[in-house]
Amino acid sequence: MIERSHHAKIGLFCVELRTARWEQMVHWYRNVLGLRVLVRVVDDGYALLAAGETRLALLQRTRSAEASPRFSLAFEVEDLPQLATRLAAAGEQVRPPSQNAEGFRELVATDPDGNRLRLFSWPRRD
Numbered sequence: 001m002i003e004r005s006h007h008a009k010i011g012l013f014c015v016e017l018r019t020a021r022w023e024q025m026v027h028w029y030r031n032v033l034g035l036r037v038l039v040r041v042v043d044d045g046y047a048l049l050a051a052g053e054t055r056l057a058l059l060q061r062t063r064s065a066e067a068s069p070r071f072s073l074a075f076e077v078e079d080l081p082q083l084a085t086r087l088a089a090a091g092e093q094v095r096p097p098s099q100n101a102e103g104f105r106e107l108v109a110t111d112p113d114g115n116r117l118r119l120f121s122w123p124r125r126d
Contacts, residue, residue: 012054013055014048014054014055014056014057015054015055015056015057015073016057016058016059017056017057017058017059017113017115018059018061018064018065019058019059019060019061019064019113020060020061020062020063020064021112021113022045022047022058022059022060024112025058025111025112025113026040026047026049026058028090028111028112029049029056029058029111030049031090032086032087032090032092033075033083033086033111033117034083034086035049035050035051035056036049036050037049037050038050038055044060045059045060045061046058046059046060051075052076056073064113066114067110067113067114067115067116068115069116071116072108072115072116072117072118073115073116073117073118074117074118074119074120075117075118075119075120076120076121076122077119077120077121078121079121080097080105080106080107080119080120080121081097083107083119084096084097084107087109092109092110094107094109095107095108097121100120103122103123104120104121104122104123105120105121105123106118106119106120106121107119107120
């Protein structure tokens with residue numbers, strides 16, 4: 001058995017999504033959701049995108065499993081109404097953001113593969 005130090009630092013480097021719609025997914029996460037592309041290797045079907053301090057990797061596969069209801073990607077955004085407008089302009093079915101009892105506003109969307117995204121923002125503190 002391998003012993004680990006109680007002080008070992010573990011960090012989640014990225015979330016990986018495998019997709020048969022790689023180009024469409026890269027375009028959607030970059031242009032619709034607004035993530036920044038850090039690495040894009042077209043020949044390998046690999047893209048690494050920045051989502052704040054977290055990363056999202058898109059991996060091209062000839063086949064990919066269907067979206068799972070077991071998880072969702074939660075993104076904190078600064079301007080939820082603006083993002084809702086961009087999603088609608090991209091043809092997404094978007095309901096207006098709702099107010100959560102905990103004080104934040106959120107909306108639920110899906111990416112081109114049908115993965116569930118929770119997009120939320122906290123009230124501005126001016």
